[in-house]
Amino acid sequence: MSDKGGLTITRPLRVPDPVRLARYARVPELGPNVLFFSGGSGPGPMCRELINYTHNSVHLITPFDSGGSSAVLRRAFAMPAVGDLRNRMMALSDMSVRGNAEVRRLFAYRLPLDADAGELVERLDAMTAGGDPLVAAIPDPLRKIIRNHLNYFLMAMPSDFNLAGASIGNLVLVGGYLNNGRHLDPVIFLFSKLAEVRGVVRPVVNQDLHLAARLADGRLVLGQHRLTGRSEPPLGSPIVELGLNQGLDCERPATAEIRPKVKHLIAEAELICYPVGSFYTSLLASLLPGGIGQAVAANTCPKVFVPGTAPDSEVLAGGVAQRAAELMAALGGQDGPMRPEGRVLDYVLLDGGWSDYPGGLGRRALEEMGLRIIEADLMTPDSAPLTDGRLLAEALLSLV
Numbered sequence: 001m002s003d004k005g006g007l008t009i010t011r012p013l014r015v016p017d018p019v020r021l022a023r024y025a026r027v028p029e030l031g032p033n034v035l036f037f038s039g040g041s042g043p044g045p046m047c048r049e050l051i052n053y054t055h056n057s058v059h060l061i062t063p064f065d066s067g068g069s070s071a072v073l074r075r076a077f078a079m080p081a082v083g084d085l086r087n088r089m090m091a092l093s094d095m096s097v098r099g100n101a102e103v104r105r106l107f108a109y110r111l112p113l114d115a116d117a118g119e120l121v122e123r124l125d126a127m128t129a130g131g132d133p134l135v136a137a138i139p140d141p142l143r144k145i146i147r148n149h150l151n152y153f154l155m156a157m158p159s160d161f162n163l164a165g166a167s168i169g170n171l172v173l174v175g176g177y178l179n180n181g182r183h184l185d186p187v188i189f190l191f192s193k194l195a196e197v198r199g200v201v202r203p204v205v206n207q208d209l210h211l212a213a214r215l216a217d218g219r220l221v222l223g224q225h226r227l228t229g230r231s232e233p234p235l236g237s238p239i240v241e242l243g244l245n246q247g248l249d250c251e252r253p254a255t256a257e258i259r260p261k262v263k264h265l266i267a268e269a270e271l272i273c274y275p276v277g278s279f280y281t282s283l284l285a286s287l288l289p290g291g292i293g294q295a296v297a298a299n300t301c302p303k304v305f306v307p308g309t310a311p312d313s314e315v316l317a318g319g320v321a322q323r324a325a326e327l328m329a330a331l332g333g334q335d336g337p338m339r340p341e342g343r344v345l346d347y348v349l350l351d352g353g354w355s356d357y358p359g360g361l362g363r364r365a366l367e368e369m370g371l372r373i374i375e376a377d378l379m380t381p382d383s384a385p386l387t388d389g390r391l392l393a394e395a396l397l398s399l400v
Contacts, residue, residue, distance in 0.1 A: 042277030045389030107169030321362025
């Protein structure tokens with residue numbers, strides 16, 4: 001269903017829709033504009049399939065990661081996290097293009113954790129000089145640009161910087177960031193062109209901020225890495241409120257506002273998707289900046305939530321209906337999916353044969369919120385209990 005200029009148009013819904021999918025596959029460069037709010041690696045398999053049908057998807061990524069290599073970079077340069085941006089660009093890169101497989105291999109490579117500081121600097125020097133096999137395998141001109149950005153990083157790197165475990169892809173992007181006046185968009189644009197990224201990838205904001213979560217037991221937890229249950233002990237109490245903070249050491253609430261170019265990307269979308277992934281640190285985190293709820297509500301395109309099919313270490317209570325309610329509240333739709341300016345959520349896409357959604361579905365609650373449930377085959381025996389990338393991409397594209 002669509003509503004343009006006061007005229008409501010409806011069509012029978014078929015998921016998947018083989019006619020639409022065949023049309024998109026013939027000319028993916030003219031495929032639909034599907035916009036995703038997310039971060040992390042959860043949507044990666046779906047993105048790798050998505051490019052077979054459309055080269056016009058848009059991905060607004062959370063820049064608030066505070067763990068691992070990103071944490072070291074953020075402390076050194078007071079900048080947004082770039083790891084999720086790198087992951088998404090590589091997931092959308094066309095692997096049929098000469099050199100892109102080598103770029104993905106280099107960008108995914110991490111320097112050894114057990115090498116001493118001198119050895120790590122020597123390895124990075126070799127990459128910058130072009131003699132390292134991982135860099136030498138990349139064709140020009142991309143090899144020269146990568147070397148140039150690694151050199152910018154080396155020149156700016158503090159003397160006490162810890163390279164152990166550093167992602168080379170992150171270092172390349174940071175070098176480009178520093179070389180472009182501390183702006184992410186130019187370096188993302190450059191690498192998107194050179195690596196044939198089949199879509200638009202942008203940080204939802206370009207600010208050095210962190211996540212802050214209030215738990216049901218009253219505690220305040222600062223930092224994305226303390227919420228995921230990976231590098232820190234799992235949360236012992238559910239998250240009841242998520243916000244932004246300046247720094248990781250003390251409570252200093254912060255706000256951020258999306259830029260006009262991000263508002264434009266949202267306004268142009270033909271479908272808005274809240275995809276699978278870590279619910280709080282990937283999905284809700286990307287919805288925190290001001291202006292997103294209004295922009296989403298103003299666009300009359302369909303909006304769909306794809307809940308996770310496997311347990312999420314960040315979620316300690318409630319099921320799909322509670323997640324949908326939290327999603328709408330984050331977008332300003334506390335009283336349901338209908339806002340004065342428009343809707344922020346229309347559909348919940350489920351696997352019709354999966355009965356083990358964490359916390360249960362809450363079908364009646366979803367329907368009472370005015371949400372339509374769409375069921376499709378989203379899993380294969382090999383992918384279960386996770387969704388299959390191809391099936392999920394095809395289901396979403398059938399809704400456009």
